[in-house]
Amino acid sequence: MSRLNALRGRFVDAPDSLGAKARARRWSWFAASFPNLREMSVIDLGGTASAWLRAPVRPARVHIVNLEHPPADLPDWIRADVADACELPPGILDDSYDLVFSNAVIEHVGGHARRQMFADAVHKLAERHWVQTPYRYFPVEPHFLFPGFQFMPLAARTAVLRRWPLVHTPSSDRDTALRHAMEVELLSVTEMRHYFPSSRLRYERMGGLVKSIIAVKR
Known part of the structure; x- marks a missing residue:
């Protein structure tokens, strides 16, 4: 089990992992898309301070x-x-920002109606945005690192989350595993265009x- 857990680090969490390299490349794209970032005020929907403190880029202000x-x-x-x-x-909604940033959040908000509310907030908060989400049809589900997880019946996904060692936070009881399985709804290109x-x-x-889709408006 510990060997399999170590695999998650190699793929996602470790500084030299595939996930870390992908994040570094994404930060580079972000900086290139907004060359005046150091002078901009950014609102991050669903982000964390630790992510910005580790980031290789720094806006003037981050909310x-x-x-x-x-x-x-x-x-x-x-x-x-x-x-x-x-x-x-x-x-917050009536404030003014230069840019809205969101990384892997819209797939967690819960259903089409709330995704639309999220997108409406993005459009209202600023003229520019960068909204990233994992792609539904990539063969390995990125949150749980299980092939085809997003296409399985809910009962099967729940069973996987109780046993699969590559999950970030294993769920020992069924109710927690069920909740975690229902909390992620990956998006398609068609949905992001909508x-x-x-x-x-x-x-x-x-x-x-x-592997992922990024909606960019500059």
């Missing part, structure tokens, strides 16, 4: 919105609020196959 409470000690260029990105309070019709879609590939 993070997440359902989880942020660390108490943040640098002065990062602001963090606890809020639902699909139902932002007026104090939510972001005026954006350019950029495709991140692995082994020649599309």
